[in-house]
Amino acid sequence: MTDAAIKVEDITYSYGDLQAVKGISFEVQPGEILGFLGPNGAGKSTTIKMLTGQIAPKSGLAQILGKDITLDDPDIQARIGVCFEEKNLYLSMSGKENLDFYASLYGIKDAGSVEILRRVGLADRAKDRVKTYSKGMRQRMMISRAFINSPDVLFLDEPTDGLDPVTSASIRNTIKEEAGRGAAVLLTTHDMFEADELSNRVAFLNDGVIVALDTPENLKLKYGKRSVKIRLRDGAGVREETVALDAPESGELIKAAVGSGEVLTIHTEEATLEDIFIKMTGRGLAG
Amino acid sequence: MSLTRMFKIFRKDLALGPRSPIFMWAIILPFALTFILQVAFGSLFSAKPRLAIVDQGASEITASIKQMDGIELTLLDSADEMRAGVEANDFDAGLVLSSGFDAAVKSGDKPLLDLYIGGESLASNRIILSVTTLDLVRQVEDSAPPVDVRVENFGNEGLPISVRLVPVIMMYALFIAGAFVPASSLVEEKENGTLSALLVSPVKASEVLLAKGLLGTTLAFVMAFMTLFLNDALGGQPFLLVVVVLAAAAFSSVLGVAIGAASRDSASMFTLVKGSGIFLFAPVAFYLFPEWPQWIAKLFPTYWTIDPIWQVAVLGKGFDAVWLDLLVALAIALALIPLIRLLSIRMQRKLVAE
DSSP states (O other): OOOOSEEEEEEEEEETTEEEEEEEEEEEOTTOEEEEEOOTTSSHHHHHHHHTTSSOOSEEEEEETTEEGGGOOHHHHTTEEEEOSSOOOOTTSBHHHHHHHHHHHTTOSOOOHHHHHHHTTOGGGTTSBGGGSOHHHHHHHHHHHHTTTOOSEEEEESTTTTOOHHHHHHHHHHHHHHHHHTOEEEEEESOHHHHHHHOSEEEEEETTEEEEEEOHHHHHHHHSOOEEEEEEEETTEEEEEEEESSSTTHHHHHHHHHHTSEEEEEEEOOOOHHHHHHHHHSSOTTO | OOHHHHHHHHHHHHHHGGGOHHHHHHHHHHHHHHHHHHHHHSSSSSOOOEEEEEESSOOHHHHHHHTOTTSEEEEESOHHHHHHHHHTTSSSEEEEEOTTHHHHHHTTOOOOOOEEEOTTSOHHHHHHHHHHHHHHHHHHHTOOOSSOOOOOOOSOOSSOHHHHTHHHHHHHHHIIIIIIHHHHHHHHHHHHTHHHHHHTTTOOHHHHHHHHHHHHHHHHHHHHHHHHHHTTOOOSOHHHHHHHHHHHHHHHHHHHHHHHHHOSSHHHHHHHHHHHHHHHHHHHHHHHOTTSOGGGGGGSTTHHHHHHHIIIIISOOOHHHHHHHHHHHHHHHHHHHHHHHHHHHHHHHHHHHO
16 A cells, blocks of 8 residues: 555644544545545534644644645645635636636646646636636636646545536546546545545544544445335336345345336435435434 | 745736725825825916026026026027017016126116016916016115015915925825735735635745735835825935835835734724724824924824935935934834734634634
8 A cells, every 4th residue: 555645643623612623533545535524513624724734733643745734844735735615716817817826836837727727618718807707617716726736635625516517527527537647635525426426435524523434335335225126016006115135035025026016116225325424423414 | 935935926916906996096096195185285286487588698687597496487589489478378477688788787777678478477477577577686786675574474384285295195105005905905815715725825824924015015115106206205315215215115014914914804904994094194294283292293103104204305304314213113113023923823713713
């Protein structure tokens, strides 16, 4: 295994008396996407603020690319990219001017801003002021700004929040490309489908602690219900039968059910990440 | 800290300036104030009396009028040209000094002097030109006036109000450009969240604050010089003037950065500006009312930057008159730096907590 791009050991943070993060630990490898799932107030944003050097953990170890983030080292900042939940762009500047300015702060002379904007579908609006962009376009600008320095570590805070499905899909593809390039990605989201689609692993964060950390597949296998729901029509009307998959006689039971009438639909009863989260914490992700 | 990154932010702010109403206000205000105050109290529309002289000799009268600031003199070659000019109201008055005029006056011959007065000239200008001419003839004759004149002044003695208003306009130029522009620029970065975006890049908070300070200093320096130029108050020592104006511009921008760092948003910035405005502007009132006890002005920090400008640009004084002021201003500015550092830490904490 290569060295972790993000290494967190037992970090804590408090806002006055309120302990927002209560000793969490995890690692993210280069090229890996770790989905951080949790409701509002779970500690996701505080964790990102600690890992991007905006605040220092009260205790514990937080390393980015092998360096302690609390050292306030510009070399670390130069190798990370951050996409905030709030859209914080220079509205009076054009998309290209925004990217060129940020690139210059990283010492990049020719950032290829137009090419980056092309990746997120904004090349034809590169010279327009950002204030004229739609919400989706601004979000794509945020993503492209996070990529401007080809970061080794990406922090993406709700990157597709409130966007239409087409824009969301486009942004997800771009995130996958960045991970494919070798960037470690820490993705916070409320969206279970997004986390499921993008993440190599997901961490469930609740009340400042990680309650589960594994691949989506393993979590579903571990906490989900393995069954098949068959919808049938026969002389008595439409009915549903649910067959558990873990029993030795499951195959026979499915065969019997399918033969007992006209099959309308067959679905596996796989749990969603939200189902699992609710099961583990007693609260939903949107809360 | 990286000066390169600081200059990048400064350049960005300078480029965005014309897109900001407050930046544009800072540029327009000194022009507008100068115009308004000159119209109200100054001499913008009260032109000097215009006199044309055809001097066929080398009269002492012409030489004396050349030395006078209050008369606009034009020397012509022919009497016809002068008469045509007076008729066309190009001049308020005109006279021909013949080649032996001064000698004839001195010998007591009482030569004829034709004074041509334009019909459309102002009565005040006619009187000024007539009285001045006769007085100068008497000087050539070397004779005393037939009466002793006792002059009694009413109102304030000293500099005219139009000159005493220069510190007021100067203070506006310095405060709006030097303090308000960097403060609002910093607050705007906070409100739009762009400051948070900068602080997760290699940029440090100190680089952002320095860039804002440099923006204020540059703009205030340019606008202060424009104000002095517009008010014809550039003094006689250009290098010293640059020093005192630069010191005042830098001082204003230190105040601006402190205000920007202390303000959470635009509303709190305006409250702070309104609250501190009287405190900052108080010293200029003492230039308007010289009969007030002048030592009170020294209790206000901005006095120590505005007074050197007054001394050098308006009164034409040298370094001896301003070095102490500059030293006090520097001490105040240095004392503000730890405060700005504390405000910067508080600002970053608040940004993260929001």
